[in-house]
Each structure stands twice: as C-alpha cells, then as structure tokens.
Amino acid sequence: MSQYFGAYFGDSASAAAGDSTDPGVGNVRLDVAYTINGVDLVGTCALPDVTDVALDVQYGADGVEFTGTLTGSAPSAAEVAAAVWAAAGRTLTGVTDANVVQVNSIDVGGSGTEEEPWGPA
Numbered sequence: 001m002s003q004y005f006g007a008y009f010g011d012s013a014s015a016a017a018g019d020s021t022d023p024g025v026g027n028v029r030l031d032v033a034y035t036i037n038g039v040d041l042v043g044t045c046a047l048p049d050v051t052d053v054a055l056d057v058q059y060g061a062d063g064v065e066f067t068g069t070l071t072g073s074a075p076s077a078a079e080v081a082a083a084v085w086a087a088a089g090r091t092l093t094g095v096t097d098a099n100v101v102q103v104n105s106i107d108v109g110g111s112g113t114e115e116e117p118w119g120p121a
Contacts, residue, residue: 025045026043
C-alpha cells in the first residue's frame with residue numbers, strides 16, 4: 001500500500017491494471033486533483049490551520065506534517081456555570097414572575113389559589 005495526500009491506495013499491481021480503490025474525495029486534500037479508474041476527482045479534505053490546533057499536537061501526513069501552536073486555557077467549570085446562570089437570569093432561591101395565559105394553546109384561567117385554582121378558562 002502507498003500513501004498519497006493522506007489517503008491509502010491499493011497495491012501497485014492493481015494500480016498498473018487500472019483497478020485502484022478510490023479513497024473518497026473527503027480523504028484527499030482540498031483541491032488536489034486525482035484520477036481513479038479513469039474518473040477525474042478533486043479532494044475536499046481541509047485540514048485546520050496550525051493556530052487552531054492545540055500546542056505541540058502533530059497532524060497531517062503520517063501524523064507529523066504539521067504541529068499545532070494554539071495556546072491558552074479553557075474556562076473552568078465554575079466560570080462556565082456562572083456565565084450560564086448570569087445569561088439565563090435564573091435563581092434557585094428567588095421568585096420568578098410569570099404570567100401564564102395559555103398552555104398548549106388553551107387559555108388558562110384562575111389565580112392559582114385554593115379558592116381560584118388554575119384551569120381551562
């Protein structure tokens with residue numbers, strides 16, 4: 001087997017006979033033209049830029065063609081949770097005002113008290 005643009009092809013005897021296996025355009029580098037069994041094809045596989053891959057992570061042909069340079073840190077779980085709560089404007093201890101007037105497209109009546117329970121209007 002031989003590797004070409006990150007895709008594996010059949011043995012040389014099959015290739016000489018014109019009986020190659022198509023690796024699929026998604027496995028051949030973007031805009032690389034190739035021919036399989038007389039059919040002209042163009043690759044669609046786009047690799048990320050090194051600035052979008054974590055620092056020192058290697059990728060590409062044979063897994064070593066490129067090395068990522070992205071640095072930084074992800075937010076902590078507490079930071080993510082705080083951002084979600086802040087954006088949602090929710091509380092576990094407070095009261096959220098609501099004015100329910102319909103449920104499943106049916107008008108709701110009543111005040112929600114024992115004397116005047118909620119129900120279809």
